[in-house]
Ligand SMILES: Nc1nc2c(ncn2[C@@H]2O[C@H](COP(=O)(O)OP(=O)(O)OP(=O)(O)O)[C@@H](O)[C@H]2O)c(=O)[nH]1
């Protein structure tokens with residue numbers, strides 16, 4: 001169901017076959033109407049034919065995904081999500097270009113510098129004048145609708161992401177945890193996500 005909150009937020013811009021080390025996906029680019037941000041969907045198999053396709057809605061993290069930073073769990077979550085979709089034989093990864101939970105790379109790196117002085121991720125954002133999380137999942141919801149994905153099995157630990165997608169009209173069949181191994185550099189980041197942002201790190205599955 002499309003929410004009564006105005007127009008569709010993205011337009012489909014291009015697509016191609018995308019072979020990866022996880023398998024051969026169809027890659028779609030969607031341009032966000034308001035910001036011009038280019039979001040991505042990687043689709044494996046025939047989504048419309050899947051009753052409850054596996055789905056990951058992932059937020060951009062240049063440091064964790066491209067540079068191999070150990071400060072967070074984004075790189076390993078991205079890898080894990082694609083490998084689980086590949087194992088299932090079908091599914092979709094929506095990759096949202098909302099670096100730093102929406103504050104952008106410059107401000108995220110400023111936040112990291114503040115964390116090096118002892119602040120946690122939430123306090124660092126607040127010191128810079130931002131809410132803890134500025135993301136919108138409306139583009140992801142519109143992308144999933146465009147792709148015709150049915151009720152999804154959403155891989156996330158973040159209850160705010162779950163409820164935002166539901167509010168944007170996406171049916172969630174169930175949530176599946178996506179847990180990355182902690183290390184000496186990301187343990188306090190993971191602790192803050194659990195203690196201050198309500199992330200669910202138990203491996204159990206729930207609706
Ligand atoms: N502002 C800020 N953003 C961060 C920080 N560390 C990681 N990020 C960004 O956080 C986003 C990933 O969000 P997370 O909170 O790690 O996880 P999530 O996507 O909300 O939840 P999951 O679905 O369970 O992975 C990416 O855009 C990262 O760039 C930080 O210390 N400060």
Ligand SMILES: [Zn+2]
Nearest residue numbers: 061064072074
């Ligand atoms: Zn990250």
